[in-house]
Amino acid sequence: MNNELEHGHEAYVPQRENTKVGFWVFLSGEVILFGVLIGSFLLFKSHHADEFAEATAGLSIPLIALNTFILIFSSFMVVRALEALRNGSLKGLRNNLIAVLVLGALFLGGQAFEWMQLYNEGIWFDSAFGTPFLTTTGIHGSHVFIGLLWVIFILLGIRKNAYSKTRFHGVEVFGLYWHFVDVVWIVLFTVFYLL
Amino acid sequence: MSWRKWLFLISTASLLAGCTANPATTIFHTNSMIAEQKLQLFNILFWMGVGVFLLVAVLLALAIIRGRRQPGDNSEPRQNHGNVRLEIIWTVIPILLVVYIFFITVRTMNAVAAPPREDGDLTVRVIGHRWFWEFQYPDLGITTANDLVIPEDTNIHLELVSVDVIHSFWVPNLSGKIDVVPGQQNSMWIRADNPGTFMGHCGEYCGMQHANMHFNVIARSADDFTAWVQGQQQPVAAAQGTLEEEGEQIVTAGVCAGCHTIQGTKMVGKTGPDLTHLYSRTIIAGGFPLDDATLEQWLRNSDELKPGNLMAGIRVSDQQIEAVMAYLKTLR
Amino acid sequence: MTTQTETFPYMHRAEKSKFLSWVLTTDHKRIGILYLSTAFIFFLVGGIEALLIRLQLAQPGAQVLGPDAYNQVFTMHGMTMIFLAAMPIAIGFANYLIPLMIGARDMVFPRLNALSYWLFFFGGLFMYSSFLLGGAPDKGWFAYAPMTERAFSPGMRMDFWGLGVIVLAISSTVGSINIIVTILQLRARGMSITKMPMFAWNMLVTSFIGIFAFPSLIVAAALLILDRQLGTQFFNTAGSGNALLWQHIFWFFGHPEVYILVLPAMGIMSEVVPVFSRKPLFGFTAVAFSTAAIGVLSFTVWAHHMFSTGMSTISLLFFAADSFLIGVPTGVKIFSWLATIWGGKLRITTSMLFAMGFIVMFVIGGITGIHVASVPVDWQVTDSYYVVGHFHYVLFGGTILGFLAGAFYWFPKMTGRLLSERLGKLSFWTIMIGMNMVFLPMHYLGLAGMPRRVYTYPADTGWAFWNLFETVGAFVTATGFLLILINIIVTLRKPATHEQDPWDGFTLEWTTSSPPPPENFAQIPSVRSRRPLWDAKHPDMADTH
Ligand code: HEA
Ligand code: HEA
Ligand code: CUA
């Protein structure tokens, strides 16, 4: 029997990482979620090849390439935000997160624009292409949106100085999420636009 | 001990069981090579299963008998944490069994695989509807419903499609199931070794009346079949007799025409079963015997017989029923 | 993070009222009990629905329910038993036991824990509210498209199904995350992953299966709702949709789900059997690996539910082969339990009886599982009562009997009171006779051509006799559960004896009081072997690992 009742010393492993571990588990589930959606997209593509070829021709790759770049760049900003916090600069944290906010909003704007384009071409949820395409990009977009709410939540937290050199786990976990959403988009971009 | 009870039950069960169900619907009374092959595979697996079960049950029983405590004995047994050799044995032996099971599975699948089409074979289009079966004979220009009539000793190639939801075509005596999937044509082959009537059922839950989506497969000798074909190929003659003519008027000019077809009249509806030779069949509406009483009940209020069927709204009035019945009886 | 600081603010506020203290609780033991009792009630409801099913099928042409009600009842029976009874019971046991078994003060995320319970609670109520609002889901528990599309399912029924399933799946996902992190992070000192109790092992694997399976279900349900409400075409075969896409997405969840249902019960087996045999679990490592193997394999067999859809021969063979293979690790478990009992000095308690019942009954279900995994056999018996027989032997003879073994085993720990053994043994035999009367003839009926999900059948099929027999059996089973219900009520009215270790157990939960204090242990013990309590009692025969 050990006499030190200090928590953390009670357990077999150190306790700092719990939330992060949990979040990794959650993300591994998200992989399946998007995997299934992408699978459905590919199945529809194989069944309606012509319609898909036609529809993808209508998409403007440059716009989406720009959008992709914006998202990647925002991921980079998250890294910098975390760095800044680790160095104890709340100001740096705030500014970089605001940048993330703006970039994320831009990305969603680009998405909205593309959906409008498709709508004007008469491609909507009831079409063979729109069904998997709009659904999947839509679900990804909602992930981005949730991420932005999370950023706002953190920004408010800064005012209540919930973060510091040593208390950076909240931001770290958000970083995980944002990078994941980013990677998912890169996959979607490749599968939906480039293939 | 539970395993004894189980044994007792299965023995009595198999005793009684053999005789309860109608032979025309079990997988045990096979009338084709396909069903026979599947039955033999099942028998092997069944007895292997019994073996595995007995092994486990007996081991457990012995362990229990050996494990009984003498009253007052509170000592603990020898602490045995495992035994690698044993563990390997009971991993390897099941693997071997599983490999064998896989082997006989493949063998059976090859044995029952569809043979190439040859002339002399018959092709039938099977169309699943909520809730009845339609059968088209493209080469013979025949369309019928609820009864699938086939010649014995002939390879029948089925092309199966659905007009609404998923159904599944199943004739236990003749073969297994193949699903009837909207937006996809499936195929299957059957062959009846002897004449007879065999029950078919819809094998996939398809909504409200999945339970009443039976059909009959009627295998006939070559001559009987040709005779049947000739009968079916006749267009219906114009009705004779005042009552019949009145009935023809009501049926062909009325609501019925919206859903049913009667060749030789102006009725070309597609939703309901083809009625051209209605009275040459054994059942109606996916499982009800074709007799005057049942048909009349159906016409008066089909919802009573088959709640939720797609004809539920339509009822033949008392004034009209006599004439309608008189006319329908001419459709032989 | 320390669990106490998270827990106590709530407990503190809650002290005011007993009711609030349960509603606001984040204590894993209370949440566990909430899970178990709610799920048990749902089980009784699902059982009553089963009795209705049996009454309707008792003789051909019976008028008890009629088609519309029957289809709602059998659908809700399946949904209830799987999503509202079996799964939550497993999560309930895990909630209550894992922190105690691994020497922790609570689950790692107590608030998330409460969240997942309340999601389950309201998800269940939501599903059942549909009965009052235009009818319950009636398309079977796997809700095959396109039958579930607007065109064939007008009204709200399938929207209730979809939304309810999403809520329940989220609840289970949250629960799984909590269990995984708790097991990975909160084990007491010295308890390496190879030293933790087998129940924790099984819950770890089960939760990982859940993490990868539930998203597929959530997507399926979400896409269905989009189809119905937004006019997307995923499963709409009248448009550009695909009927089999649904089956693939659903069964990619659906098959792993069945192991989510049985692995927790197998974990309970691996705790109960050793204690009452007075020996350690035989071949611990092999059993742990077989559990993991089942977890991996369970994702490679889903299309064995689709053998009759007209798949290519090659995929038929692939899915058949993998289905057979799963029999091997499962067998390892069965034989390991037998070897554990072998050479033991048995204490035949009610709990042990149910555990031995599990072994015998589950093997029957497993073997018929191998039968239906053999493609040509499945072509005959798929969607017939043979399959219904198969899955009741594994679900009832496996999952439920395992849970009952666990219930009799841990009830004293949870309540400080021992259930009556005499009543318990009586209920055991009643249930064994009953369940075999119901489920054994189902195999014969399937082979005799009886399709499942039929609300009635023609008399000339000759299916009547065994259906009536099964109905009788169902009521025998019900009597058995009524006895258990009485046993519980009577025992709870008795004063608590607070026996700490009534079964002379091996694992940490028996080192603390019954019921345990909020912080579980005055001191978190540190562990040297797999059976810390055994070692303490028998230093002479202490485990080496
Ligand atoms: C607890 C849940 C549970 C469990 C554990 C299992 C276990 C198995 N199941 Fe079952 N199954 C269901 C629940 C479960 N199933 C349900 C609910 C359905 C119906 C869904 C629906 O349609 O509504 C279903 C349906 C189902 C089907 C589809 C049938 C059809 O619809 O046509 C198939 C087909 O392959 C199948 C196979 C198997 C196999 C191979 C196993 C194996 O894991 C069994 C392994 C166990 C053993 C084999 C016994 C022990 C082993 C030994 C003693 C060693 C020696 C044995 C050998 C060498 C073989 N199951
Ligand atoms: C863990 C899962 C589980 C369990 C335990 C059971 C238990 C039972 N099941 Fe079922 N069952 C399923 C899971 C389960 N089932 C599933 C998944 C389906 C498929 C659904 C579908 O096709 O979509 C199914 C389908 C199914 C069918 C097929 C329906 C059909 O295809 O048409 C039948 C038919 O007999 C049946 C019967 C029974 C019976 C008699 C029991 C009995 O063992 C039940 C015994 C329990 C009780 C009887 C409860 C005791 C109640 C009391 C004591 C009441 C007293 C208390 C109060 C009044 C407060 N079940
Ligand atoms: Cu058609 Cu069931």
Ligand SMILES: [Cu+2]
């Ligand atoms: Cu399965």
